[in-house]
Amino acid sequence: MAPTFETLEAFAELMRTATGPDKVAYDGATERNGQLTKPPGALGRLEDLAIWYGAWRGMARPVLVAPQIVVFAGNHGVAARGVSAFPSEVTAQMVGNFQAGGAAINQLARTFGARMRVEALELDRPTADFTESEALGEADCVAALRAGWDAVDPAADLLVVGEMGIGNTTAAAAIAASLYGGGAEAWVGRGTGVDDAGLAIKRDVVAAGLKRHGSVRGLSALSAFGGREMAAMAGAMMRARIEGIPLILDGFICCAAAACLETEVAGALDHAVAGHQSAEGAHGTLLAELGKEPLLQLGLRLGEGSGAALAIGVMQGAVACLSGMATFAEAGVATG
Known part of the structure; x- marks a missing residue:
């Protein structure tokens, strides 16, 4: 996307048009995180980071390669x-x-x-x-x-x-x-x-x-x-x-x-x-x-x-865990 600002006010207006994270991806990443082979919250802040990252990338199962x-x-x-x-x-x-x-x-x-x-x-x-x-x-x-x-x-x-x-x-x-x-x-x-x-x-x-x-x-x-x-x-x-x-x-x-x-x-x-x-x-x-x-x-x-x-x-570690770990169903691990 080419810059479309010639003044500070035009740049500020461009800022005001910025959209937020993808809600569908956020919900999907959150759902996947809840099914991974770990106790709830066991990865601490890594879980929130991965979900946040996925939402901004528009991917429920994100990758980080570039x-x-x-x-x-x-x-x-x-x-x-x-x-x-x-x-x-x-x-x-x-x-x-x-x-x-x-x-x-x-x-x-x-x-x-x-x-x-x-x-x-x-x-x-x-x-x-x-x-x-x-x-x-x-x-x-x-x-x-x-x-x-x-x-x-x-x-x-x-x-x-x-x-x-x-x-x-x-x-x-x-x-x-x-x-x-x-x-x-x-x-x-x-x-x-x-x-x-x-x-x-x-x-x-x-x-x-x-x-x-x-x-x-x-x-x-x-x-x-x-x-x-x-x-x-x-x-x-x-x-x-x-x-x-x-x-x-x-x-x-x-x-x-x-x-x-x-x-x-x-x-x-x-x-x-x-x-x-x-x-x-x-x-x-x-x-x-x-x-x-x-x-x-x-x-x-x-x-x-x-x-x-x-x-x-x-x-990278946060994203790898969210996207690479198996879910309980995928791993055949009992949930209780």
Whole structure:
């Protein structure tokens, strides 16, 4: 499906037209789950995940054979203010590492049989410093949303979106504070590992951005504070919704981008589960705001989509059990 939006309002209207899961498939998957050779509820959350997945795929006995991981990269003007432990040049260097297959996300993609795509978004043109103006503005935000939209393979049956962008935990904290309140103190963490002085700089920068832009919500927050990689993630997430592709959310930055969608149109993330809770301090708070319970909690804080990629294995296991296990009737096992 080609993108049909040229403005943020047109994108929001597209979001409002998105349909929900397949009720017939949901009922069929639920019925099958109740007949499998196990005590009721014995597989715990895996049972709910598999039924949820089947409903979004329109299959009572679903298969999961074509997961896709897309990693988006962008540079942030606010990074010049010293908010990261690393220089902006690292973004392009890590893109090269992704393309060469040397990053953590490459290993995880290979492990779980996911096809990986890397999209570098105008790395030579950082966003504006959000303490001085909108980071993106409408035209750049729409272009990045479209880039994310176009990066999704409609033939995929599960999507993970990851990111790389020096300074993007600062942008994510500003978005979260704008959407949910609490100020810089509630949302700013150490990101790449800044020291106390760096943490103070990040808080001051976020506070300055909030003072300039106020408490904007939805896509306006993405435009005011976000990076191209964050807007691209949002575009990819919405493409997945339109195509009926279940989505696994990654860490703090990914969830900040997702929160712009959810605060624009309630229910926009119904096709998504949270892959993990990262070690970035405010991620748990953000997940609570989104109403998402993480599948994993392993102390990760890498980004790249790594935590969500690990959760592909959980989803594969859930689907395999629902679709591959025998029913009591098929196995000839007595039920009581």
